[in-house]
Amino acid sequence: MNKTLKTSLVVAILLLLGAGLGYAIATWRGTQDPAANGGATLSAVGDGRKVLYWYDPMVPQHKFDKPGKSPFMEMQLVPKYADEASAGGVAVDPRVAQTLGWRTATVEKQRIGSNTEAVATVQLNDRDVAAVQARSAGFVQQVGRIAPGDVIAQGALIAELLVPEWVAAQQEFLAVRATGDAALTNAARQRLSLLGMPAATIQQVEQSGRVQSAATVHAPIAGLVQELMVRPGMTVSQGMTLVRINGLATVWLEAALPETQAAAAKPGQPVEVRMSAFPGEAWQGKVTSILAQTNTDTRTLKVRIELPNPKGRLRAGMFAQVRFAVDEQEALVVPSDAVIRTGQRAVVYVVSAPGRYQPVEVRVGREFGDKLEVLQGLQPGQQVVVSGQFLIDSEASMQGVLQRQAPAASAASPASTAASSQAASASSPAQTTHEGTGKVIAVSTQEVTLDHGPIASIQWPAMQMPFKLARPELGRGLKAGDPVRFNFTQSGDAYVVQSIERAGAAK
Template sequence: MNSYLKTSLIAAILLSLGATAGYGVATWREERGASASNRTSDGGATPEGRKVLYWYDPMVPQQKFDKPGKSPFMDMQLVPKYADEVSSTGVAVDPRVSQTLGWRTATVSKQRVGGGVQAVGTVQLNERDVATVQARAGGFVQRVGSIAPGDVVAQGALIAELLVPEWSAAQQEYLAVRSTGDAGLSAAARQRLVLLGMPEASVSQLERSGQLQAVAAVHAPIAGVVQELMVRQGMTVTQGMTLVRINGLSTVWLEAALAEVQAFAAKPGQSVEVQLSAFPGETWQGRVTAILPQANADTRTLKVRIELPNPQGRLRAGMFAQVRFAGAEEEALVVPGDAVIRTGQRAIVYVVTAPGRYQPVEVRVGREFSDRLEVLQGLQAGQEVVTSGQFLIDSEASMQGVLQRQALPASAVAAPAGMTASATSPAASASPTAHQGSGKVVELSAAEVTLDHGAIASMQWPAMQMSFKLARPDLGRGIKTGDAVRFSFIQSGDAYVVQSLERAGATK
């Protein structure tokens, strides 16, 4: 009984301790939650005075919330978007985020570039050095030389011996006419032999010996590799039938794949240096004979044809080679290739204007040198550009509408990073210009309206959805969400302020 009471007492104590601990944890969580919810005032401002525009989930940034709390998409708290982080001319990112993600930057600099471009290529047979042998007359194959496709033959090597019955009667006629001593008839009979396809050497042999030449020997007209052999012993051939195709080896082609952005490096007639994997340490001299007119759509490369001498026959089709196109060195403004974002219509880099602030700048790029790009317009030496993580910044800029709102004239993008908009824009000191537009109301409050508007030519804006400040709270009177409206607005600093707002079709 004592043991039972002791066990019951211990259980009661443990239960009491657990309840106390649970109450303490719950109280601590409530205090933490209250502390988190009190970080901003009812007016959407922090104790430090920073105004909060909205809260969002970094994983779903396009969804906005009007109060803090837990994200409905992820197991994480919503993040505030402060007013001082939104700008029409740049993107603000917490420097701690940049450091956590390991974003890298590089300095725009002038460097010596050029001095040659490297490319790869393969050796191929010279398709201009080809000989095709055909039968001059119909007959029968008596013998074929000891050759096969792929063999290398010397000039004059025997290809085949053909028996041509048609020649026998014509030769007998020629010998008979020749014995009469009639020069005119003899010349005509001899010409007939030539027209029947009898080689001049065989006709001369007939004249010297007086013996019929019924068998014609076919020899290789050039030295080279046998590409095709279409004749076999005992077969019948017809006039014009191809017997053999031989590709010469005195010169070969090297077809190099040159990136289209480096097309400037190759010109017809240019000398190049070639190194082959099969012969390390040796350098061969070649000449560019042609730049083929069609680029490879998959690899975006141009095919450059180079002719190489091959006196010893050491170069063989299929060999791999490195080609160097020589060029003069020159000074150019360059950035790392990773810093440039190509949108298809323009090229953009993000310039660091201050710690945690990034300015999108449209640039015009030129030649490509390995991992560097030449900048023709838009940057100056000494500016710092983002080379890693700029796609996250670009996504943030797109979400804020910075790229859509920001016109990037050449005079502005070429200005140094420290120069302000008022220093580069002559319109900064002039009175604000009113711009006209039309669209549909997405959200409306007493201080702000969100419009899905069409293109605005005076601002060089495409059609998009963005928020405007209202000059007066009564501008939205009688207008509701979904209404088609006409509006006018001006730019005031970084904000765009609607001066008039009326339903489309309404009468003033």
């Protein structure tokens, strides 16, 4: 009986141990099963593609060696496949793009044109100025009731002057005319004109037969009295300025136009002017000139506009809003948000395939509202990323996509091609050998993925990227984690390892 009880106890203990061990194994398998971490990871591993590492799309610089949830954003980690870098561009799981709400837009040709507006100030027309001077020396007997800043009419009295030289010349003219000698009379009349006596005054002396002792000075134009230099009792000299009058029939507007919009204005162009002082009213003006100097502080051009002022309501110093009409032109445009500007270049991410994005350097032109003109780099119908491209740009920088494109673009530039077609084969990146050191991440018969350090000869920073193997036997004996020294060349868009050896063997 005791023996049977002992046997039963042993069997029960073994059964309990087996159940516990089975539960532990099942739990461990559950934690290792990709299905437990989400359907995205299961499909990524189940398709047979080689995974280099997992990463969080929001924090792509951190890499993980197994799937699971991100410690940063509480979202599933995304796999990075070994064949993505060799295909070119940046690959992003479409489900991730949908989750983050990425938007794309179509590159298209449009007829674009907009009205360019600028602020302006009203100024006096400096071309419409009259300066009245004394034609002979004399004395001021009377001054009209005017002062600087007054607006006067044409013919208004400025001053009455006593000119002794004119009085003597008039007496001589009348005496000569009394003799009846026509020749002497004409000579005496000519002398009065040479002394600066107005023709109206000479005619008055000739008709009345009396000396006009006072010379009356009148305003030649209507306008604003800017300067009044005479006072009663003053002595004036010949050529002295008595008054300066600025006409008000037209005024100038000086508009400050940003230099980036300089093409919007040209001489003779009609403009529309509105002022806050007269709401609801609009004036039509014309661009007379674009001044030669740019304001270095505000980076604006001065555009001079002539504006009629028939009622004299426009005053110098008033503010105005000027609208320049721009003709519509056909241009290739993208949304302004699609362009990433680094200061040295402008980059757009083009959808090259579902879930794959290719960085393209573009040359941009004018901006029309939320549209930006593209002068070079894109074709109509292409799809560009409008939102979320900064995450793609971060991923591209991490993979070295932009760094690899820069040497290829410079090597294929028209200037370098035209410089020397005969020497191109000697200096081509495809035949230049570069040397580097790094660590093996993954290796196969066709390619090796290396985490390499900076490569000065091609101006690469440290990065992780795949390389093609020139011969299958180059990868024999290498395994993940081996420090290596390698030489490679560029062949088209691919980088081919020509020789590779472990760093210990190299030593």
